[in-house]
């Protein structure tokens with residue numbers, strides 16, 4: 001959550017998100033993003049076409065009734081032919097039955113087509129989010145992503161399943177009716193045709209205004225989703241600092257802004273709907289007046305007049321619906337544009353062409369990990385966080401990274417599994433640049449345990465086997481043993497106990513041990529541990545360390561360490577200061593020769609020497 005404080009009216013610099021809104025307000029993006037949905041709609045073309053044809057025939061079946069009315073008025077009624085009246089009644093009934101059947105077909109196909117497009121798009125977005133690098137997730141609010149993956153997608157589904165069909169059907173109905181009207185009595189038919197011009201103009205003005213508001217509303221929804229998500233995730237902090245009220249006020253400001261935007265939307269919609277609703281009434285008045293004059297003057301039969309007016313009345317719904325259909329379409333266009341904001345971002349950490357996906361030879365249990373002149377800066381920063389890192393870790397060796405807070409330790413370890421890519425230099429495993437390995441292979445060879453041990457809402461077994469779905473029961477048991485996480489067997493359902501956000505609560509130390517088991521389960525060739533023992537009590541830490549020491553002899557390890565006890569897991573230590581490795585050697589060498597190293601570990605120095613003796 002951003003810095004707490006009571007909301008203020010002081011103008012703040014524009015956030016990225018506000019800039020996006022401003023850009024959008026200036027440029028707009030029209031309906032083009034909807035056309036880009038074609039690749040997702042294409043596989044469902046048969047269903048969507050049947051849906052469209054069914055809707056069209058149902059509408060045209062509706063058009064037959066006024067024409068039948070003309071036949072009744074000018075034919076059987078004028079002639080007193082009762083038998084013909086029965087026939088025409090039966091035909092009208094037949095049209096009604098056909099129309100109902102076609103409505104069923106349309107609804108059925110709608111489910112298959114539009115829900116299919118929605119499901120495919122949702123999967124693709126999820127897949128894309130997984131492939132996007134951490135630098136993307138650093139920049140984007142999770143609520144904005146959530147609102148795209150749910151709210152925006154729902155709008156697109158509604159567009160494909162409803163608005164698109166009806167805008168096409170209504171447009172076609174308008175054309176067909178106008179042609180029939182012109183054929184029936186051309187002077188008034190032309191009046192109806194020309195009446196479309198002010199409509200088009202109104203809709204053009206409306207589209208311009210509405211697109212900006214629609215975008216602002218959807219962005220604001222994303223911001224609110226972020227507030228809710230952060231407040232739920234940080235509920236302990238909010239409560240323990242007594243800041244629930246502050247969080248509510250922040251949410252309230254956002255919710256009021258959303259409310260204000262929605263009211264603006266309603267105002268724009270109400271105006272356009274009123275104008276659109278008025279349009280057919282004005283045209284009807286003109287038709288009644290001049291149609292009546294024509295009937296009196298004898299240039300039009302009464303039956304034609306009744307049919308003409310009835311047919312025109314059939315246009316009332318297509319015209320009146322234009323307002324909300326276009327609002328839907330505009331919302332969907334904004335939603336599609338927001339989805340493409342994410343889908344258009346190329347994952348810059350991806351497999352390069354021709355990368356090797358071959359597993360490493362079984363014989364080599366550990367690997368040589370080498371940093372060659374590695375420098376790194378974050379994408380949105382000019383400052384290098386790491387500079388000229390040169391480090392070689394031999395097979396089976398473990399190097400601890402020690403340094404003051406903010407010196408770049410976590411960043412250094414994140415480069416190994418390519419959570420970020422080096423800015424300069426290279427990292428190699430057994431002489432192969434990690435960018436020349438497929439991500440799948442790299443992340444099989446390198447396993448990571450972070451200081452913050454995130455567990456997923458799943459069973460202990462699933463969490464441990466997370467990176468190795470093919471892990472056997474024995475592999476899992478061994479990993480749990482190594483990580484001193486055998487307490488999981490005492491949970492209510494043992495390995496099947498659900499843990500994580502919606503599961504059983506584990507203590508920080510217990511979660512760290514399960515996360516450690518997850519890292520070691522596949523016997524990775526390179527093990528990256530970012531201070532993974534920080535939440536353990538002294539006794540458990542000792543047990544985990546003993547087990548880890550066994551694992552680390554068989555693998556190449558890089559361990560971020562804040563405490564001497566963790567440092568002693570390593571064969572050598574690299575001191576990182578301001579992004580540079582300033583000293584490298586064994587713990588005792590550095591303690592003896594490097595004052596800065598001594599200073600960093602000094603408060604635990606006594607403990608360290610005790611431990612070293614104990615080793």
Ligand SMILES: Nc1ncnc2c1ncn2[C@@H]1O[C@H](COP(=O)(O)OP(=O)(O)OP(=O)(O)O)[C@@H](O)[C@H]1O
Nearest residue numbers: 138378381385403404405406407408409410411412
């Ligand atoms: N996503 C990011 N974008 C920009 N700068 C970042 C990002 N993450 C970290 N930094 C900056 O990079 C520097 C190194 O951070 P890093 O987390 O690697 O330090 P560290 O040595 O692991 O610190 P600690 O011991 O406190 O965990 C810090 O100045 C930090 O502010």
